[in-house]
Amino acid sequence: VHLATVLRYALTAALLAPVVSATIGVTTLVLTGHADPATLGPVWYTWWLGDAGGALLVAPVLVLWSTETPRLRGGGSTAELAALALTTGLVVWVGFTPSSYLAAGRYPVGFLVLPVLVWPVVRFGPRVAMTTAAALSAAAVLGAVNGVGPWVRVGDPNGTLLFLAAFMGVVAITCLALAASVLEHQQAQEQLRATEERLRHVEEGKVAARDEFLSVAAHELRTPIASLQLATDFLVRQAAQGTLITPDVLQQALTPMASQAKRLNTLVNDLLDTVRIQSNRMDLVVSMQDVGALTERVASEMRATSPRAQVTVRADHTVAPIDPVRYEQVLRNLLDNAIKYGGGKIDVDVSQVDRRIDVSVRDHGEGIAPEHRERIFERFYQAHPNGARTGLGLGLHVSKHIVELHGGEITAEFPPDGGTRIIVRLPT
């Protein structure tokens, strides 16, 4: 409900449209000889008034009661409605009935209707308001028929009609406009509340995601630190006890230290990369590189660190403008996922297709459940069940940005025979 709409309706439908109908109607009457051209003015005016009154008073009441109209929130009670009806009755009696001294004397008490017009608008909404307005107008008309009320001009029926019409028009338009305005205000408030609610939800979601990330990050960072601490504490203890540490034991202690230090560094780099991505500060150092050779190098590196993984590479030795460090980072992420969630056999394929290079990494593991597939490139998103999660949920997110910085794209496929295939397409 808009105030502007109501006013436009009042002006066009209720006041101007009847001009057309009255003019056509009266002209027809005169042309067919049913009306005397001398009385043309009053007849036209009466016709217009009838139509306009109908459109302004009767139509809104019918429409409001027969359709679903917006309710006024926190509206008045039944007792208040009864009080309104009683007061309206009182106003009608005082202003428009022959038994009232003021009405019979045709004193100018038309202003009495103001409170009972405004009251229902702000307390009960458009339905009750328009009904009250219609009742007041009906009372005014009945009063005028009986020759009582403030609008009666003795010996001047046309004048009476004019005042009556003006009264009804003003009552109807005031009531409609006021009701629309009140409802508009209420709707604006409701929208504001809904927006606030939505914002609060978003904010709560952000806080929850941040807390979740912090707890995951803390766990991931502490795990390699735990290994480093155990190994160093062990060596220190041995040394303090004066135990001769054999090269074999030394290697058993130092090997995990090296790998965990490296892992810690990767975690920190991934965290920094997400910050760089967020602030658009990730830069590439691009040079012409043999993508096939880079791929084979990363694959053999992964084979060395994960002896259980069977990584096979089939590569075209195509040269492309890429950042070799970033490319290796992407491939390491993809292979890391494939080893972690795929297990055994992993197929890596580097193919030149037209003017681009397609690098695909396919594992034959459990794959990714359909409900998680859409979100795997999101920051911090981990598609695997809680206990099986490792890492920060950043690998694919960072990889996607690196590939896109190269002008390429990264997509995921889920072959019907299981596993996951991630495809990186790079321009050559």
Add this chain to the structure above:
Amino acid sequence: MKVLVVDDEAAIRELLELILVTEGHAVALARDGAEALASVDAVAPDIILLDLKMPVMDGREFAERYRAREGKTAPIVVISAVQKLSEYADLGACAVLAKPFELQVLLDAIARCTGQKAEALPAR
């Protein structure tokens, strides 16, 4: 003494094995709760070092199932990097160590938990 180490982190498992064997204990390893549960009766550990966040079966489920089964129950020392260790107070662990922890703290916990058990036995 026989120690069962349950942790999904290979580095932690291998280091704990190296350290505890050097300290003169016998060590058995398990990668997750399910593996541990399958081996407890054969291993018959005197103490269990238990990680919480593990795939397949996590530490909580393992502890519950381990206690629910028939047979001797060894004390459990929780070793975990989870943020809210207080949420695992109901696990009934003899000691809870937040990763990273000092080696001495672990050795003390093992001594204390197995010592308690040894003292508790004659009282029954």
